[in-house]
Amino acid sequence: MKFIIVGLGGFGSSLGMALTSQGHEVIAIDSSMEKVETYKKVITHTICMDATDEYTVNGLPIKDTDIVVVAIGEDQGANVMATALFKTLKARRLISRSINPLHEKVLQAIGVDDIFHPEKEAAMRWEKRLSLRYFVDSFELSDNFSIVEISIPTDLIGKTIGELQLEHRFSIKLLSTMRYEHYQDSFGRMQTKPNIQGLAAPEQVLQDNDVLVIYGANKHINKFLRSVGVKAY
CATH class of the missing domain: 3.40.50.720 (NAD(P)-binding Rossmann-like Domain)
Structure with missing residues (x-):
């Protein structure tokens, strides 16, 4: 474009x-x-x-x-x-x-x-990052639906995606997992970029440092977050 x-x-x-x-x-x-x-x-x-x-x-x-x-x-x-x-x-x-x-x-x-409104939008995202445990980022698709990134809660490490039964228990979908990698830009500044692990598969084993990319209704995402010890956002 x-x-x-x-x-x-x-x-x-x-x-x-x-x-x-x-x-x-x-x-x-x-x-x-x-x-x-x-x-x-x-x-x-x-x-x-x-x-x-x-x-x-x-x-x-x-x-x-x-x-x-x-x-x-x-x-x-x-x-x-x-x-x-x-x-x-x-x-x-x-x-x-x-x-x-x-x-x-x-x-x-x-x-x-x-x-x-870059300042307002950045402030809202940082408020979530700083105040909510495990929270990484979010993208609001509408007033009721979002895509949310959270660092993997400790209790989920080593489990397969299928074991979580997210769609059945919470009516949400784990779209993918990713990890943030560090690199140096052309100005010599340290930056981070996401390394997408691909579409989530039921047999995939969740690992330490994974970031979970979750889609669903805000109320259902909040229900899941509370179940793993994360405050609702």
Whole structure:
């Protein structure tokens, strides 16, 4: 897929590098030449330009881009102007970053396709990580269903997936198991990445350091978590 990312702050740069590493074509723009130079080797294309200037933005391949992400977080005015400009230029799918509730209402009025709140979403995930035993991460599919990652509780080590009878006892499904591996990125920083073990099979024996990837209704996941000594989330 082809992406345009507007803003190379902490979120925009991380998103650009992640998408590039997955083989997507990314054009990342920022008004800071320093940031453009910093990320030019790890993002497909980086361009120094003013995302609020219609003449220069009009030169971007917007019609050939699948998704435009306005990730500007430091300047609310620039965020709104850039978002409105890409909307006017008929971006196929436009996603923008919300800084506060009033800003979100403005973005909704502009007619963006989606709005994200990286600080709020990160805080909610870290609240779960820090306060819930075994909890690793979660992805909410809707108000009632989620995919949850938990470190394997001690009592489950050495058991097969079939023995747990998760679907029968809790109406949830163990999709896969994975382990987090450490590696050094191009900036010399230590990072972690998941190593997926493949689709879960009944005969698979659960091991120490496994992370369980579970899907189901939130109430059923919570019932399972309580049964293995984890607080409901």
